[in-house]
Amino acid sequence: MDSCNYKIYHEDGFDTRQNLEHYFSNKPEIDFGEDSIIFPLENLTKTFAEGHIKGDILIELSASSAIHHLYAVCEFFKHIIILKANDRCIMELNRWMHERTGAFEWDHAAKHHADIEGKSDKFQDKDGKLRTALRHVVKCNIEKENIVEPISLPPADCVIIAWFLEFISKNQDEFKNHLRKVSKLLKPKGHLIIFAILDATYITMGKDKFHMLKYDEDFVRKAVVEIGFAIDTRKVKKRTVVSDLTDYKGVLFIVAHKEK
Numbered sequence: 001m002d003s004c005n006y007k008i009y010h011e012d013g014f015d016t017r018q019n020l021e022h023y024f025s026n027k028p029e030i031d032f033g034e035d036s037i038i039f040p041l042e043n044l045t046k047t048f049a050e051g052h053i054k055g056d057i058l059i060e061l062s063a064s065s066a067i068h069h070l071y072a073v074c075e076f077f078k079h080i081i082i083l084k085a086n087d088r089c090i091m092e093l094n095r096w097m098h099e100r101t102g103a104f105e106w107d108h109a110a111k112h113h114a115d116i117e118g119k120s121d122k123f124q125d126k127d128g129k130l131r132t133a134l135r136h137v138v139k140c141n142i143e144k145e146n147i148v149e150p151i152s153l154p155p156a157d158c159v160i161i162a163w164f165l166e167f168i169s170k171n172q173d174e175f176k177n178h179l180r181k182v183s184k185l186l187k188p189k190g191h192l193i194i195f196a197i198l199d200a201t202y203i204t205m206g207k208d209k210f211h212m213l214k215y216d217e218d219f220v221r222k223a224v225v226e227i228g229f230a231i232d233t234r235k236v237k238k239r240t241v242v243s244d245l246t247d248y249k250g251v252l253f254i255v256a257h258k259e260k
Helices: 016-023 033-049 068-072 087-097 107-117 120-133 172-183 217-226
Strands: 055-062 077-084 134-139 156-162 186-198 202-205 208-211 229-238 250-258
Touching: 016 087, 016 202, 033 068, 033 107, 033 186, 033 229, 033 250, 068 107, 068 120, 077 087, 077 120, 077 156, 087 134, 107 120, 120 134, 156 172, 172 217, 186 217, 217 229, 217 250
Parallel strands: 055 077, 055 156, 077 134, 156 186
Antiparallel strands: 186 250, 202 208, 229 250
């Protein structure tokens, strides 16, 4: 399939359950877990254990309905607000939040986080703590200047963008513009955390391939600095899993703070 025929996440629909099964499950035959689960949890756990990032409100924005990375942050904020651009993602997330039949099972991720903390016997407490912190799921429109219009949100102490901008941006200018708009949700001196997928052009969902914007680490770093942030932490993990479901080369973790 030519790249010009790839589907667009927020225009053509996105089966979030297939996304979870293919890229976030613990199935041995489709194991992206080192990149999609362990790498985020290790880095977030270490970052928040340092005690510099905490507060009242954390806003999270991601392309799928994955929640596992929030195990590492839910005890550092009074409220977590999740933004979703996709109705299917909202439905899937609500299944988990309200413990409905058929909700995606995250025990494998909760166990990983408990192991990282050295509290292996406490993993069953993770879901309850996260559900308590998750207060709102808000539909957003990334094309608008205020992406949560017509409502307004209180400024956040921290914003996490996880595996999102590469899905919705058709070119590098769009990426920068979307990043700028999301950053406006932060308080002055608030923290921005990004998980990005490097050098990817597509991701497979069922029979369909979806567009991903190809960029490298240096591009993301410059984009973050250009909108007024200082980078505190930057780490890259090279891809290890062999699969033709997607062609990314690595994953990037960035922590930055708003300078003004």
